[in-house]
Amino acid sequence: MNESKRLKRSLLERLVRYCHFMQDKVLDEEITTVSSAQVAAYAELDESQVRKDLAAIGVRGTPRVGYRAADVVSTIRDRLGFDESYKAVLVGAGRLGGAIISYPGFAKYGLHIVAIVDSDPRKTGSMISGLVVQPMHRLGQIVRREQIELGILTVPRASAQVTADRLIDLEIKALWNFAPIWISVPDDVHVRNEHLSVGLADLAYHLSG
Amino acid sequence: MNESKRLKRSLLERLVRYCHFMQDKVLDEEITTVSSAQVAAYAELDESQVRKDLAAIGVRGTPRVGYRAADVVSTIRDRLGFDESYKAVLVGAGRLGGAIISYPGFAKYGLHIVAIVDSDPRKTGSMISGLVVQPMHRLGQIVRREQIELGILTVPRASAQVTADRLIDLEIKALWNFAPIWISVPDDVHVRNEHLSVGLADLAYHLSG
DNA sequence: CTCAAGTAGTGATTTTTTTCCCGATTAAAG
């Protein structure tokens, strides 16, 4: 049901945050309804912003009561596609790869890392969170056999674009890049560059100001 | 000289990207000038956007030639504070902490991680990239003695806010949080939450669309 | 020396995003 129109990235970020807040509320404090004002206070936004965002994804509240937290969570999850299931391959079994794969929340978003690949023969064969690190030359087989849609890049900067290109050639649908470079991709592939230097710049800027 | 007015976050992100592009150009291809069109093509933006951004930080180009890449880089670095020096403490010597500390580019942004702290006695005393992991109870001493301005949080979700509060109490200036939670801080502390779930949501959304 | 073409600079315009505001609705109290 999550079609209608493309959600803007900023909206998407806010929704994720609302969702977190709601889940905390619902799970931790057993509150069933929340007002836009409460959400706004948490997310440090305007109340109207929250109401508009929720309206945009079709959540309805009731006057004098607020929104049902469970509604908000389930609608966000539905619209954002968290309840579907996606397979991913992680390329690059270094420290960063290890850290990312141990992130305790992929499944909650529908993401399943089904394979790990690394070009270093010293790493292949070892186990990382229940998966055997595969050699690079099996990437194609793996992606095709498992019908993998997402590639997670935790390779060094120098091999990031090359690896991306290879995955694109294997008709991967999306890339999540952690190498310090902006990967370029064709229009039909979605890429998210998780670039530490943006954060670094943000901090340096604020510390210097 | 980096005062005048607060740069918007979106502008900041674009500037970081310009800077990367320029550095690649200058270093790799020995090109000394670039046109706004080239930068725009790389960053997938409008040419005017690039010109406005560069004008905003005071970079001047010359008609028929473009901008001097070296100018752009040095002005961005100056305005964003990369040439100053900041001390940071990393709290949480787990996998993620290890991955982050080994990121090969902190120094380029003026950031120096001068201490690592962890609450787990099994980790204290061990070495991570040249630093001895210190026990948690020495955090205060370390922050004060070294005059640390930035705290990098790579602790588990459950201890993130507590650790943040402690650092805030030690009058830290900024926090870089990698735990999957939005840290809340007083107005005078700058926080950047590096929240993997935003990326995850972005990907799930695009894969489902 | 003049002309042509490429490029920066910038004011105007459009689009998008955010905020403001108020009427409508609901639940609870009297």
Next chain:
DNA sequence: CTTTAATCGGGAAAAAAATCACTACTTGAG
């Protein structure tokens, strides 16, 4: 049943961001 207070919904206004369109400048060619 009526009143009151809290809250949503959505239109309007304001602010911010992006894009457009044009001018002016600079270089290199003829």
